Amino acid sequence: MGDANELISFIASMSGEGSLRVEENLGEGFVRLRVSEAERRQAKHDIQHVEDIVIEMLRNARDAGATKIYLATGKEEGVRTLLFLDNGCGIPADMWERVFDARVTSKLESMKMDRWGVHGRGMALFSIRQNTRRAEVVSSAPDRGSAIIVEADTSALAERADQSTWPVAARGEDGVYACVRGPHNIVRAAGEFALEELHGCDVYIGSATEVAATLYAHASSSVDAGTLLFIDDAADLPVVDRLGSAADAGDFIRIASSIGIDVSERTAHRILAGTIKPLRSVASRLLRERDPAASKAPVPVDLERDRRGLRIASEDIERFSRAMERDFADLARRYYLSLSGEPRVRVTRDRITVSFDIGKEE
Incomplete structure (x- = not known):
């Protein structure tokens, strides 16, 4: 036994820990796995469907203090793309990669228990990266929110076949709303989260074009025009507000690309012209409520306050x-x-x- 363990330690020291899965050979077919291998196996179990990614990412944004989360999703040639944008506390640039390591968390004193279990172990992003072909921070900074993209090969990580049907929500005997019918697809995952966080964290879900139009509409109606006077670049604004600073279609395309959204010139013109309507929040659609954020009219330009002079249609x-x-x-x-x-x-x-x-x- 001693010789075998010495050999394992020697090989590990020569080839690196990542190349060896076993820490100790216990005999009789039993082994003690290295921590890295145990974590990898746990991560593979944590995420079993694309919908699991949605829940984990929404929980992450909520725990980062987000009150608005935008999910742009699409599928092409078997690859599901999920882009999450939020107005949470953000991630420093030197942590963009480290947040995907196992057990890395900002919630040392604030683990949260919700209907999906304990959150704050530092395993969600690690598990997501282990189960997908791409998971990375596109843009983020302290107090400016985050844009994180995930690409999953659906031949390796399954998702529901029906991704277009919306769930039906109903109030239970306890007075709490819940999704009661519909496939357990991406929309339902977002819906269940939205109802769980009702009026505390709004979720918007749609195509990249729809989300871009929604971000632009929300930012145009909420960002004070005077704020734009003191920024040199859109990157100085929170992630979810940056499209509101676009001066023209070319500017819109550049800013959208910087937060993970690709739009054509024609689409950019249509969004700027207001011909693509913003999304209603998931909760307001499920509960058939009027969405204040989506229906709020743009703030009229005050030429006395807006020292840029004017905005041209x-x-x-x-x-x-x-x-x-x-x-x-x-x-x-x-x-x-x-x-x-x-x-x-x-x-x-x-x-x-x-x-x-x-x-x-x-």
Whole structure:
């Protein structure tokens, strides 16, 4: 026994702990696993379906102090993508990778017990990464919330076949609402969480485009225009508010990409023009309530307070851009220039800037 254990220790010291699963050979077919291997096996058990990821990520955001969580989800070629954005306390840049290690937690004194059990062991993100092809922080900072993306291969990690049917909620004898019918899919996981945290933590779920439109609508109606005067970049704003600072479609696309959302130029124009309606919260949809956040009208621009001077409607910016493109044609002919793409118009304080990407004809 002693020789065998010495050999195990020697191999471990030479090849690294990750390459050896056994800490001690106990004989008779029994072994003591290394901590890393025991954690890996526990993690594989913790997450058995895609829906488990949804619950764990929503709980994480709630425990980080989030009052709003946005879930953008889609599936392509068997890969389920889940992007979680929240207005919680955020993660420092030097912890973006470490939070996926086992037993790493910010809840030393605040473990929470809810209907899904104890939360705060530092195993949720570790378990999610162990069971998926990608799990990483896209953007986060202290007091600015987080954007975390997860990609799961559904041939390896199962999900419900029916992901389109919404559950039905009803009030029980105890007066508490719960989901009583419907497949146990991603929407139901979000619904059960939303009802558990009713009026304490709002959840919004939809496609990437729908979530982008919702983020823009919410930020446009809640971020004070004066705040935008003192920021040099959208990254200075909380994650969930950044799209509200977009000046044009190009700006919108860039900011959306920085928080994990890819949108086309056409989609960006439609969102800025208000033709894509924001999502209702999951709870308000289940309970058929009017969602105050989704229905709140944008705050009118106060020209005395908004020292940027004005906000120009997206359709007017588009017309102005087309006019500038036509006027550029004369200059292009005289100096053998070509215009690469549409002119970009940006409105800031006391200034309208038009940018042309040009090429020189040979």
